[in-house]
Amino acid sequence: VSSISRIAVVGSGAVGGYYGGMLAHTGCDVHFLLRSDLSAVRRDGLTIRTGGRTVRVAAQAHGAVQEIGPVDMVLIALKATANAALEALIPPLLHDATALVTLQNGLGNEEYLAERWGAERVLGGLCFVCLNRRAPGVIEHIDHGSISIGEFHRAPSPRTLELVAALQRAGIDAKAVPNLVEERWRKLLWNIPFNGLSIAAGGATVADILADAGLRRLARDLMSEALDAARRIGHDIPDSFADFQITRSQTMGAYQPSSLIDWQLGRPVEVEAIWGEPWRQGTRADAAMPRLEMLYRLLTCLTAKGAAA
């Protein structure tokens, strides 16, 4: 018997709908917690447009976690800014061995889950994917889609490998990673400068940031600060990885980082997860991070005001 035969998805926006929907499409027993999209998904199921085809999933849609009851694994895809809602949403889903997999951005989400429901339950997934929710229950998969899954401060376990295998059977480029936190820092090396400067510079695309010599230099300096912090915390990421993050950005064109889109649409931005927590963790490890601190301070103000006026 699989240890993940019953799965719940909490936060069924684009990320939860896509990964959960693809798992359901290939036969996994997936239960979606829905709010605004509940009636649409009950009526029409989930629709995922991916790679030129349209996948229709007769999703098991629920309006409350009590309807779902205990599951073997919870995929958590809420915005990190809504984590407080998990206090009520998680307990009804738990049995003794329920795994909690956060697919959220940045740092601090695994810790949040571990403090409340025990570190042994916690896994994390890093999603490298461009998705868009086009309408209630309709998700467009634009580009990429790989996911790296790891246990929280532990090596991959049987359940990690089962989840990876289930995702692979659903056609997703999934892999298990031995050091989840290091992977998070590697991803932050890009998100910190590019998501942050896209807002702080007043609505800059990746191409805008790279084309402006001052912003490009600033992006690389922010990466150096994050790199120094990651190393002091114990992750051996080479300088060449930061250079590679700049290089690979050059093919992205006028890509708008997700935080910029959130900000422009007046949605919450994950300021604490992407900038606040890395700054705090780096500072505790005696890293000097004046640029990250400044970016964090500015983003806190800019996003508190809501969208660009």
Place this chain on the structure above:
Amino acid sequence: VSSISRIAVVGSGAVGGYYGGMLAHTGCDVHFLLRSDLSAVRRDGLTIRTGGRTVRVAAQAHGAVQEIGPVDMVLIALKATANAALEALIPPLLHDATALVTLQNGLGNEEYLAERWGAERVLGGLCFVCLNRRAPGVIEHIDHGSISIGEFHRAPSPRTLELVAALQRAGIDAKAVPNLVEERWRKLLWNIPFNGLSIAAGGATVADILADAGLRRLARDLMSEALDAARRIGHDIPDSFADFQITRSQTMGAYQPSSLIDWQLGRPVEVEAIWGEPWRQGTRADAAMPRLEMLYRLLTCLTAKGAAA
């Protein structure tokens, strides 16, 4: 015979109109170079509302510097962003001993004049004044009004003292300062953080900056960077002066720094004079200025886009 019997004002906006107008009102021979306000001032003169009274000045208004011809002193009150225009405007005003007094903000304006027309001609004035141009030729003097005048890298000379005396006769709180460049750094200690963060934080007043613990800390950190740079350059400004700049800001309330107003109205912002040149001079003196550099980079982008959308 006074060495400043004939004066020209170049850039007759609020600052040039106010100081030049008050001098003309008390009998100085002042010639104003005007562009958009020319016909209004020719018809109605300058109107200065100050301290509850209205001063009307039958100003000598000119549409071209060639009409004015050589003068003893030029008061330069253009935006520093328009300095390139001086190449054509200054030469017709010069005789062998013409003094050039820049009333502009930030660093680099004295150097600009000295490189082109000789350092011995150059003085600078720091204006601590709240003015508003209400209509063509109509200036409202809102608050403050003091002006500190010094020679460029020299002690005050007879002409400095004559200008100070003429301003004092016009009712203005003027004084001669022994070290003009140090005064500029002292003023920058306020302008760098408060003018800069008001824009970078998306439209923050002085009260907003002080009320947000993160921004307030950032303002003080930016002051510390500027203080370190000023000291390395040779100006002995104590830490207590930076603390005093924070303290005195607490009575300003919801004051909008002039750069914020310029930005919001889509006018040029003096990014090079207030942030770029202090960063370059500090960096040449081996000061570490990561926050100032970042602020400069962000403001360069934000102001290039014009006003807040």
